[in-house]
Amino acid sequence: MPGHTPQGTSECTGLLVVMPTYNERATLPGTLHRLRRAVPLAHVLVVDDASPDGTGDWADQAAAEDGSIHVLHRTAKNGLGPAYLAGFEWGFEHGFDVIVEMDADASHRPEQLPRLLDAIQDGAELAVGSRWIPGGRVHDWPLHRLLLSRGANLYVRLWLALPVHDATAGFRAYRADLLRVLMRESVASQGYCFQVDMTRRAWAAGADIREVPIDFDERTDGVSKMSSRIVREALVRVTLWGIQRRWQQLKSLLRQGRRR
Numbered sequence: 001m002p003g004h005t006p007q008g009t010s011e012c013t014g015l016l017v018v019m020p021t022y023n024e025r026a027t028l029p030g031t032l033h034r035l036r037r038a039v040p041l042a043h044v045l046v047v048d049d050a051s052p053d054g055t056g057d058w059a060d061q062a063a064a065e066d067g068s069i070h071v072l073h074r075t076a077k078n079g080l081g082p083a084y085l086a087g088f089e090w091g092f093e094h095g096f097d098v099i100v101e102m103d104a105d106a107s108h109r110p111e112q113l114p115r116l117l118d119a120i121q122d123g124a125e126l127a128v129g130s131r132w133i134p135g136g137r138v139h140d141w142p143l144h145r146l147l148l149s150r151g152a153n154l155y156v157r158l159w160l161a162l163p164v165h166d167a168t169a170g171f172r173a174y175r176a177d178l179l180r181v182l183m184r185e186s187v188a189s190q191g192y193c194f195q196v197d198m199t200r201r202a203w204a205a206g207a208d209i210r211e212v213p214i215d216f217d218e219r220t221d222g223v224s225k226m227s228s229r230i231v232r233e234a235l236v237r238v239t240l241w242g243i244q245r246r247w248q249q250l251k252s253l254l255r256q257g258r259r260r
């Protein structure tokens with residue numbers, strides 16, 4: 001499988017797009033079709049958590065017809081984080097060099113993937129498709145989703161001071177080497193704080209992180225998996241990471257004080 005050169009990235013050998021799905025039968029076909037047109041040499045791994053609507057079965061049929069589509073079936077809906085981790089492991093086992101995260105609900109435009117790949121080719125180890133930098137846009141989002149996303153990013157910024165404006169973004173490209181480093185310590189995050197977790201790990205590892213503006217389209221089919229449980233998990237984890245960070249800062253200040 002490796003040895004494929006994605007469009008627009010002459011240095012990358014082997015590009016895998018990991019696409020987690022839960023009940024995305026309505027949007028997965030169109031997303032894959034657009035992706036195939038936009039970046040013909042990309043391989044795609046659909047990670048399906050036993051979707052009751054038959055998404056996994058459809059993906060199996062697509063994989064039987066197209067050798068660059070692969071499917072990983074999981075037995076139950078276990079959250080975005082575990083689905084991605086399983087997809088990344090599969091990507092490592094199959095020797096891919098660049099691994100992309102992308103939603104299957106048509107919120108991320110496959111036509112904008114080359115922007116992320118260009119940043120990787122340019123030297124970034126993590127390229128984040130950002131809604132909240134100049135040039136980035138969100139289309140047709142209701143006010144409560146706008147507030148949730150902006151509020152979450154503000155909260156992350158206050159506690160963690162990450163050098164990105166869209167730490168919860170789910171359209172990203174990683175160098176596989178960086179992902180391996182980030183996954184050395186186990187990742188427990190399940191919902192969308194998984195994205196914050198990986199960003200903070202990348203920053204702590206000193207990775208070259210770049211944000212690229214994207215257009216984010218509200219889903220027109222299917223049902224959002226965002227829930228109050230996912231928001232609560234993010235709140236708790238970000239707060240704990242923030243307290244940990246402040247504690248480390250305080251300890252190093254005290255150590256410096258003692259040395260003087």
Ligand SMILES: Nc1nc2c(ncn2[C@@H]2O[C@H](COP(=O)(O)OP(=O)(O)OP(=O)(O)O)[C@@H](O)[C@H]2O)c(=O)[nH]1
Nearest residue numbers: 020021022047049078079080083103104105224225
């Ligand atoms: N395998 C798997 N995929 C999931 C799970 N939860 C969400 N997904 C997929 O992850 C992607 C993002 O989920 P969404 O429901 O769109 O969540 P979101 O983008 O934060 O929310 P909306 O903006 O409201 O759509 C979609 O492709 C989902 O099908 C899960 O538990 N397991």
Ligand SMILES: [Mg+2]
Nearest residue numbers: 103105107219
């Ligand atoms: Mg979505």
